[in-house]
Amino acid sequence: MEQKTLTKPILRLDRVCYQYRNKYQSVDAVKTASAEFFEGKTYAIIGKSGSGKSTLLSLIAGLALPTDGQVLYRGVPTDDFDLDKYRRNNVAVVYQSFNLFPLMTCLENVCFPLELLGKTPKEAAVIAREYIAHVNLPETVWRRFPNMISGGEKQRVAIARALASGAKIILADEPTGNLDVANGEKIVQLLSDLAHEDNYTVIIVTHDMSITQVVDEVMQMSDGYLLPLVGESCE
Numbered sequence: 001m002e003q004k005t006l007t008k009p010i011l012r013l014d015r016v017c018y019q020y021r022n023k024y025q026s027v028d029a030v031k032t033a034s035a036e037f038f039e040g041k042t043y044a045i046i047g048k049s050g051s052g053k054s055t056l057l058s059l060i061a062g063l064a065l066p067t068d069g070q071v072l073y074r075g076v077p078t079d080d081f082d083l084d085k086y087r088r089n090n091v092a093v094v095y096q097s098f099n100l101f102p103l104m105t106c107l108e109n110v111c112f113p114l115e116l117l118g119k120t121p122k123e124a125a126v127i128a129r130e131y132i133a134h135v136n137l138p139e140t141v142w143r144r145f146p147n148m149i150s151g152g153e154k155q156r157v158a159i160a161r162a163l164a165s166g167a168k169i170i171l172a173d174e175p176t177g178n179l180d181v182a183n184g185e186k187i188v189q190l191l192s193d194l195a196h197e198d199n200y201t202v203i204i205v206t207h208d209m210s211i212t213q214v215v216d217e218v219m220q221m222s223d224g225y226l227l228p229l230v231g232e233s234c235e
């Protein structure tokens, strides 16, 4: 509580609403969601399928703008950003299915955002190797293509690529969904270390209740509303 009074949140949701609509129908997917997220902390958002979790993540990631309310990054509403830049520089997303580029080696996957940021291929390779080492991957994976490494290793490469983008907020949509329990726990541990040791803000959307035991704060989405966690299960 004390920290909240001393530090400003890196991300704030202020009565965020999102409505999908077409000519015939509309769906209120997110309803007046308010929350604050701080640097150096891990968060889990749990909730049933269809409760609005992915929609909320896409609003935080700048893939869409709220239809009402505001998502504020360091106090600035995402409406005021060049959304392409915001997406590229401020928020990185890690997915359940890893979403690595299949025709690039692991090293090239991590180089990709660095080259987008203007690094030369040589510079990018040097920095990418540091990130790959930082997520505890051995050098032997550098030159392999994603289909030549395990699920846990793929998720580590995806996290290294997220870090290479320079974003300080990591959004993880079911990051353990395709991993066995042991590898899932290691990935969550890595995400926690990144928050607690390197000051990233980590927001994990998950069905995996074991994750709720190890994050700093748990929230629940229910029918579009974002609430503090009530009860034990999201099923």
Ligand SMILES: Nc1ncnc2c1ncn2[C@@H]1O[C@H](COP(=O)(O)OP(=O)(O)O)[C@@H](O)[C@H]1O
Binding pocket: 020, 021, 027, 028, 029, 047, 048, 049, 050, 051, 052, 053, 054, 055, 056
């Ligand atoms: N592209 C879309 N068009 C219309 N409705 C959508 C679309 N995507 C999701 N929805 C609806 O919005 C609500 C929230 O969906 P979603 O954010 O995907 O939930 P979750 O990630 O928790 O499963 C659901 O009712 C879903 O059917």
Ligand SMILES: [Mg+2]
Binding pocket: 053, 054, 055
């Ligand atoms: Mg979803």
